[in-house]
Amino acid sequence: MSCIELHQMKTCREEEEPTKRRSFADKFNLFRASTGEFFAALFKPRSSNPDGIDHSRDGNSGSVVVEDERPQEPQPRKTVLNAFNKLGTAFIGSTAPRTPSSDAVPEVVTTRAEDMAGFLNGSKVLSPNFTKRYKLGRLLVEGRFAFVMTATRLTDGRKVAVKFIDVDKIPRNTWLPDRGSATGGYVPPEIAILQQLDHPNIIQYIDHVVEPTKYVLLITELHGSDWQRASSSSTTLGGDDGVTTCTSFDLFECIDHRLPDPVARKIFAQIALAVNYLHANGIVHRDFKDENVVVDSNYNIRIIDFGSAAPIPKSQRAFFAQFQGTALYASPEIVRKEMYRGPEDEMWAVGVLLYTMVVGGSPFHSDAEILEGTVRMPRGFHLESDKDYHGGCRHLIQRLLDCDPETRITIEEVLEHSWLKKEVEFYQTAYQSSHMSA
Structure with a gap:
């Protein structure tokens, strides 16, 4: 072979695999790192785990603790030979095989606002697992750990809600088994909890999609009516990013000053039945x-947003230490930073909710007022049921906002309260008839 041919072959190789020449300092740093790995592999005791992956085990059961349902890429075993090869190449300068350019695209880190705008204007695309079955609509709401958009199911045109759960915000050790998967896997606790719930007053789980990026999509029924006034039916977030929100469907927008006594009773009876169902199934919202x-x-x-929901602790040692709710709905024991079980705190929260429904504002505006626990009604305020103090709405509010969790009314007692009982019985009969016809 001639010198010209050799030169041409060398030139072609350099064009196919361009490499950056290492300086002496670069080679020395690589040599130092490779030397450490060489001796670590040389003196490392033989492992009983042949795949090289660290499987943490539960201290009580000894079973494998799975924190991430995503399959891990197989890792090369750290043998003396592999370490020696790295040590040898530190100064020789050979390079690892190049990966195809399609696999070398760096991941672009985007903010939540950029993601929302991208999903709405089409510049950001979801996986085929979602787009083959659903078409995104508009933004509904944005929370601390997620945002919610509307969508249409392509098979039947049904409108649904899609909650974008940021997996980086949900600790992996809290993920639970996926009840809807035949192959196993783990999902954020909100999805796992909704999969096991079936009640007319709890939002219905439909589906979920695990995106290859940072989101898990929770798909539920879309329930509610547009309560915002026409003049404020939509709002723009972030100025010129083009992100618009739909009109709100929640009780906050439904309450215009305050709800009449019969309407408040109708709504609160359904809330109480949902709470009773949750507690009976060992769940607190x-x-x-x-x-x-x-x-x-x-x-x-x-009832929506089960992002903070959890099983009711079975022992005092397992009581909750961290508050997951909204400050003005916190009970006195939470304000005092005490460990709490959940159901008693939940009764206080629905008491604040009932007061808000019938009065049109919050009963407390600071931690000091919560600790004091004095429930004040506006001057001149009265309810239709106030003529029977011990059986009216005001009496139920007082029992719910009892500062002592030991004497605070329970959900079973709420369902039997004279102000609510007839409405509760009406819905119970309707639910039973609906269940039997189904």
Whole structure:
């Protein structure tokens, strides 16, 4: 082979695999790192785990603790030979095989506002697992750890709500088994909890999609009516980013000054039945407030946003230490930073909610007022049921906002309260008839 041919072959190789020449300092740093790995592999005791992946085990059961349902890429075993090869190449300067350019696209980090705008204007695309079955609509609401958009199911045109859950905000050790998957896997607790719930006043789980990026999409029924006035039916977020929101469906917008006594009773009876169902199934919502109750034009409600929901602790050692709700709905024991079980705190929260419904404002505006626990009604305020103090709405509010969790009314007692009992019985009969016909 001639010198010209050799030169041409060398030139072609350099064009196909361009490499950056390492300086002596670069080679020395690589040599130092490779030397450490070489001796670590040389003196490392033989592992009983052949795949090289650290499987953490539960201290009580000894079973494998799975924190991420995503399959891990197989890692090369750290043998003396592999380490020695790295040590040798530190000064030789050979390079690893190049990956195809399509796989080398760097991940672009975007903000939530950029993601929302991108999904709305089409510049950001979801995976085919979603787009083959749903078409995105408009933005509904944005929360601390997620935002919600409307969508249309392509098979039947049904309108649904899609909650974009940021997986980076949900600790992996809290993820629960996916009940809807035949192959196993883990999902954020909100999805796992909704999968096991079935009640007319709790938002219905439909589906979920695990995106290859940072989101898990929770798909539920879309319930409620537009309560905002026409002049404020939509608002723009962030100025010129083009992100618009739909009209709100929640109880916060439904309450215009205050609700009449019969309407408040109708709505609160459904809330109480949903709370009773949750507690009977060992679940606490932990973030009851008007914004987490969606209402339609017939005042039929659904409880939404189970992002803070959790199983009721079975022992005092497992009581909750961290508050997950909204400050003005916090009970005195939470304000005092005490450990709490959940159901008792939940009753306080629905008491604040009932007061807000009938009065049109919050009963407390600071931690000091919550700790004092004095429930004050506006001057001149009265309810239709006030003529029977011990059986009216005001009496139920007082029992719910009892500062002592030991004597605070329970959800079973709420359902039997004279102000609510007939409405509760009406819905119980309607639910049983609906269940039997189904």
